[in-house]
Amino acid sequence: MTEHIELIVRYIDCWNEADAHRRRALIARTWTEDASYVDPLMHGTGHDAIDAMIEAAQRRFPGFRFSLTRADGLHEFVRFSWELGPEGGAALIEGSDFGVVASDGRLQMIRGFLDRVPEGAVA
Amino acid sequence: MTEHIELIVRYIDCWNEADAHRRRALIARTWTEDASYVDPLMHGTGHDAIDAMIEAAQRRFPGFRFSLTRADGLHEFVRFSWELGPEGGAALIEGSDFGVVASDGRLQMIRGFLDRVPEGAVA
Numbered sequence: 253m254t255e256h257i258e259l260i261v262r263y264i265d266c267w268n269e270a271d272a273h274r275r276r277a278l279i280a281r282t283w284t285e286d287a288s289y290v291d292p293l294m295h296g297t298g299h300d301a302i303d304a305m306i307e308a309a310q311r312r313f314p315g316f317r318f319s320l321t322r323a324d325g326l327h328e329f330v331r332f333s334w335e336l337g338p339e340g341g342a343a344l345i346e347g348s349d350f351g352v353v354a355s356d357g358r359l360q361m362i363r364g365f366l367d368r369v370p371e372g373a374v375a
Numbered sequence: 376m377t378e379h380i381e382l383i384v385r386y387i388d389c390w391n392e393a394d395a396h397r398r399r400a401l402i403a404r405t406w407t408e409d410a411s412y413v414d415p416l417m418h419g420t421g422h423d424a425i426d427a428m429i430e431a432a433q434r435r436f437p438g439f440r441f442s443l444t445r446a447d448g449l450h451e452f453v454r455f456s457w458e459l460g461p462e463g464g465a466a467l468i469e470g471s472d473f474g475v476v477a478s479d480g481r482l483q484m485i486r487g488f489l490d491r492v493p494e495g496a497v498a
Contacts, residue, residue: 290449290452291449324488326487331473331486348471350473350486363452363473365447
């Protein structure tokens with residue numbers, strides 16, 4: 253369980269890491285090579301695509317940070333909730349994700365759902 | 376998407392159906408034959424095991440009803456939140472589940488997570 257929580261914390265770190273080199277290293281430690289991510293707005297499979305997706309999200313929301321608001325594991329599954337907002341400010345967007353953890357302890361897949369989206373925020 | 380929401384409504388109906396014959400028919404329409412359910416307290420694979428699990432939950436919480444508080448779909452995935460409480464009363468337990476929908480439109484798997492559990496409620 254602790255490993256699952258640590259994995260999710262690292263997952264959030266990936267989304268917040270603005271340095272391209274450090275982000276790429278974090279992604280490699282966090283996701284399997286063939287891992288897939290899908291949410292209602294974005295999708296990507298493999299480290300290159302996941303990295304490009306995160307970079308695009310950072311460009312879309314400059315200065316914003318992802319924070320974890322809940323995390324738990326269940327055998328090889330994880331679920332967690334997060335919020336996104338300007339650093340030190342109120343959250344603008346909230347979501348909950350479900351993930352599958354591979355036998356090597358990295359993420360095999362994430363499916364993300366949006367819990368709260370203010371009108372126009374992701375248009 | 377509408378089909379996914381209808382499926383989740385039927386899933387909740389399964390948990391609330393106290394008539395053994397009707398529940399069994401509902402389960403057959405809602406879950407694939409080899410479907411699996413796992414949450415922190417229960418698990419079951421196949422219609423017999425899922426039926427037994429639901430019956431045990433109904434015995435544990437007599438007169439309680441499950442209600443859906445959120446539901447959405449994402450390709451072949453669903454996620455939804457629910458609450459459980461005495462009919463007409465305040466919810467006692469809340470959870471969020473993640474599911475995979477098979478190509479025939481029935482549930483292939485559900486992984487359930489608890490969002491709120493009052494101390495002693497599920498001891």
